[in-house]
Amino acid sequence: MDFNLSKEEILIQKMARDYAEQAILPVADQIEKDNRVPDDIMAGLAELDLFGMTVPEEFGGAGAGYVPYVLAMEQIARVSSGPAMIISAHNLGLGALVNFGTDEQKAKFVPQAAKGEHIASFAFTEPGTGSDPKQLTTSAVRGGDHFVLNGTKRFITNASYKGPLVLFAIEAESGQPTAFVVEKHCPGYSVSKPWSKLGWHGGDLVDIYLKDVQVPVENVLGKIGDGYPILQYGIAFGKIGMNSVALGTTLAAFELAVKYAKEKTHRGQPIAKFQAIQMKVAEIAGIYESSRWLAYRLGFLANNTKNYREFAKEAALAKWVIARNAQEATRISMDVHGSYGLMEDYEITRIYRDAAMGPQVEGVIHMQQVILAGDILR
Amino acid sequence: MNIVVAMKEIPDIQQIRIRNRKPVTDDVPRTLGNIDKNALEAAVQIKEKTDSQVIVVGVGSSEVEDTFKEALAAGGDEARLVVWDGELESSQSAQLLAALITKIDSVGLILFGEGSGDNYSSQVGSRVAQILGLPQVGYVNRIEIEGSTARVTRSLEDCEQDLEVALPAVIMVSSDINTARIPSVTQILKAGKKPKEVLAANELGVAIPAAQVETISNLAPEMERRQISVKTISDLVKALADEGFGGGR
Amino acid sequence: MAGTLIFSENPALVLELATAALEMDSGPVYALVINNGPQAEKLSNHGLAVLSVDEPGMSSFDTAGCAQAVAQTAGQKDLSMVLLSSDRRGKELAGRVAEAMHAGCLTDVKGFSLEGGQLAFTRNSLGGATLATQAIKTPAQVVAVSPRAFAPIAPTATGSIEAVKINVPASAVKLVETRSKAGDTVDLQAAERLVVVGQGVEDQSDLALVEQVAQALKAEIGCSKPVATDKKWYPEERIIGLSGKICKPALALILGVSGQVQFTVGVREAQVIVSVNNDENAFMNKIADYVLVADLKEALPELVRQLG
Structure with a gap:
């Protein structure tokens, strides 16, 4: 059992701490007040590869794995939770794409997200569901080479940023939860204004409204009916x-x-x-x-x-x-x-x-x- | 051209504790001097404008390879290191570094920080310049490369000098030349894979002279101060007056 | 062989080096002047034995040439001790002169003593955390002495000027322009009293109050490094500490400095240190003569009022 961090892990921890103190700390109050992470901080986090830590190098990530990810996130959240929350939700959506996507899907959605040019999200929760997938009401109905999605998602992080969204809906034919990759801000996609919440300011939670959103069949993540x-x-x-x-x-x-x-x-x-x-x-x-x-x-x-x-x-x-x-x-x-x-x-x-x-x-x-x-x- | 950056492996000064007036450096992690990082940043900025390679050189403990990962993450392309067990004095460091640098082809620029993070004696860069017979400029806060010339600004106590120096040259930078960049995750992870050569001192083919300086003692200074606690501003003002430092315009 | 060669471009520092050389008592003392007739004149009038180099081919800004001039003059005169000023020019020169003379070298030297018959020099080490006592073991020795470590030598009537010929190769350094540092050219090291601003002074608007305190005490204002480099409230000339000025004022009134060694090394030789800090445990308080634990926001206006 070796509890020592490697030199690389120590350097990544130090990098995140330095960046948090030098760049984020001076605007921490502002993030708290505006409930928004400034663009230059988002760009700075991207430049340090903090949006692609766990993504393999072949898809444009850093391939660092999850231990450096935890170390870096801890140091960022120590100074401001907002940016860390954004990275966390992003990493979740991105991780689902990396783990379950086809080669084509990965090539299409992952590299830009791993570089922080796109910000990913993961949308399961709905106004009427807690953590129970059987209660999902968002629907996906096949129409030729695409699915038509309708429904509302609640408390979704990063939903206002441009990028891929892994979204769960009940596929009509199978009657089962199915995961789709939705490109945020496509026609029929809209979001509420951010919920005003107790903590974690800067990481916004919004509701997503899907009105006849067309998603190509090739954007089904995993198998139909197998979300x-x-x-x-x-x-x-x-x-x-x-x-x-x-x-x-x-x-x-x-x-x-x-x-x-x-x-x-x-x-x-x-x-x-x-x-x-x-x-x-x-x-x-x-x-x-x-x-x-x-x-x-x-x-x-x-x-x-x-x-x-x-x-x-x-x-x-x-x-x-x-x-x-x-x-x-x-x-x-x-x-x-x-x-x-x-x-x-x-x-x-x-x-x-x-x-x-x-x-x-x-x-x-x-x-x-x-x-x-x-x-x-x- | 190759830009050489000489960096010093030092104990992390922030973590040194004093016990019985003696510095305790055991188990203190090794790091690189802050101004050395400014020198590296200067090199990387030149590299971004010219077609050059940044080679970091240094002498250090058995951990030196690990220590220098930070330099390779922050933009060094390659490391040439010498392992030396024990204390090194400026004249010896200079000989080792000069020998390392001599083995590198087409060196255009050799950069140092104005002083090391631990000893701050500011000798090694000047000594290396003398050994290699190269021109030098110290306390530099601006470097621009134009062909085979460097245009630099030397910042002295009372003035700044804009100088042109023929390359190759030794330049020692001050901390205000730049803000050293923070390396990215990818750069940190790739650091370990960059080319490096780690030599034992006897592989350099140079005789290292005996230490020219002997340290008789190195103790935390006794700072006996009265530590008189004053409770109010008026007490303080009275104490100042009693010491002979009265106010009044 | 014995004897001392002293050199600094700054004539005030030459006079301090002369004191140091006399106190070390290692033979005759010569002051080198390079391409500066008026300075040679002035120093000889002050009583120094001046060796004057007049070599149009070399220039003071070229360290390689200067080092040659110093080393060759010391060689010609058989002088084994070279004392330089530990200002920026002197420190840059020191290593090169030492290497040229195969000499051991110490910079930032604050004093010396005799240890077992040999000269031992004191200087800060480990970022100021420790004070090292070190001896040079080579026959030739190069020592850069901190400004203000020694008092300037008193004038005498024994001065002289002797021309020295040296052989210096062509310079690879060209001077394009010299600029005086704009505006603020305060000499903190010469100040008898200092008021020092640290990060405990939280609002830039409070600097006006600090200014009034300094005026009332007839003190100069210095600052800790972050106040100049991060906050940019003062020019870097006013930084006190290892990477700034090392001062020995009669009074140092320290406002809101936590007291890392890199800072304290710059004031710890003050005769009287006063620390005002809201952190009772601040290390600064432990090396102060008077400690006031107070919020500077409240303390500053009151201090202005009572000193005024």
Whole structure:
């Protein structure tokens, strides 16, 4: 068992940290206020290959795999969750294309997305469905060499950016969920304005409206009527990015607590001198370490697994622990900050809101626990 | 033309701790000096405008190959390295680097940072220039290549000098010449695959002189200060006045 | 062989080098002047034994030529110790002179002592974290001495000028233009009192208050590196620390500097250090004589009021 990062992994981690501090940090408040990542940051992330980390080199990616992906995402989310959330959703849609696409589909959609010129998305959720594919209502009806799609998708990240969207609909003939690659902003495609949400500002969630959207038959991802494995892949692999975002939040909560404990004085001494504060700092440190190794290990498993069922279980476990840890860590960090922690001038407010997001999205925590328990107790 | 960038493997200064006034450098990760990275960036920018190759050279520990991956990621095309176990003094580093550089064909430019990140003695570039019999310019914050001439600006305390220097030449850059770029994921991953030659010092065919400088001690300075805590501005102003630093325009 | 050759293009620094050379007490002391008759005159009038090189073929901006001039003069006069100024020109020259003389060399030297009969020099090391004491083991020695490490020598009436002939190859460096550095040419190293701005001063609008504090204290304003290079609030001439100016003022009033060694090396020889910082644990406070833990946003206006 080797827990050491390779020199390359250390350099990628440092690269992401440097970029986050030099380029993203100065605009972090602006991202928070505008709920939008500035174009030059998107271009900067693209230039560093952060949109194509897990994509093989033959399709224009960096071929770095998932461990460097987790390391880089953690450092970006530490400074601002928005850009990390965009990369996470992008990587999910792109990963589905790489894993399930035909050579033609990959050649057509992946290279530009891997370079960050296009931003990918993954659309499953609908107003009436939680995580249950049987409840899908978006329809796909065959008409000659194309399908006609109608329906609404809810809370979709990156849906406003140009690029490929992996979208699930019930194919009429089979009556089964089927995955389609939809080119965003094609005729009949429209989006709502972004939901105003508690945290993760900068990564927008919008609803997608499909009105008689024509998708060529060759854009069916996988087989007709067989969208389920792709969905399962998405549910499991999407958690790698979400975990990394929550991990970055946890790291920020830890660093902010340490900084504040050293700076803030009470009766002439820094509050770090008080045991109550010391215990809180130690607690966050422990929480961070446990999240960290789970998140890194999930990256390692993602690189090496072929058993997606087994991986889904690991992902469910990591997801609930890391998401809960992020909330716990930010809450304790908030305690360290005392009443100042409630003031928007302090970064902890943003981190606190960001941490609330993880447990609720991409399958709520309790669902992860049910998946996991189902596997353990079967 | 080949642009040589000489970089120094140093312990990460930020991570050095002082114990009993002695610096503890064991287990401190190795890195490259910050100004050396500006020198590399300058080379890469010249390469982007001219048809040239950037060759990084350096002397370092058994980890030197790993350390220099960062330089290859940041735009070096090739590395020529020498492994040297133990301390090296400026005159010795200069001999090793000069020997390494002599083995490289059609060298147009040899770049250094104005000082290393750890010792900052700023000697090695000048010594290498003397050994190789090349012209040199230090504290440079602008380089433009025009044929076989470099137009450079040397920034001194009170003035700037625009100079023309015939190539090949040794140029030592200051940190304000540029902002070193952050390497991309692909560049980092490809760094390990770029050509590199790692030699032992005895393979260079040059006699390395004995160290010319002896370090008698190297301790954190004793900084005994009174650390008198003053509670208010008026206390501070009074303390200043008592020390003889009164205010008043 | 013994004797010392001192050289700097800056005449004020030559006088400091002369003091250092006398204190080292290693034989006769000569000051080299290259292509600068007036300076030769001035230094000899001050009491120095000047060796004057007048060689139209060489120029002061060409380090290779200057190094030859220094090394050949030292050779001709059989002088084993060369003292240069550790300003930018002197530091660039030092390595080249040393290599030409097969000499060991130390730069940024702040002082010396006798250790077991040999000269031992002190200088900062490891980015300023440590103070190294080092000796040069070669017969010829080249030492670049930090500005202000020694006081200028007092004038005497014993000066002289002697012409020296050297043989310098054609220069490969041509001067196109020299520009004075625009506007701000403050000499922080000469300042008796310094007010230093760090990142704890959060708003650029507060610099007006800093200015008033400096005026009240008759101090010059310096800054930590990020304040000049990242925030660009001050020109880089005002940076204090390892990559800027190393100062020895009577008073250093440090406003919101956390105190990394790369900075503290620039002020730690001040007679009195005052640190105002909102972080009680800031390392700067540990090397200060007076510490005020306060928010600068509130402290600055009050300080202006009370000093005024």
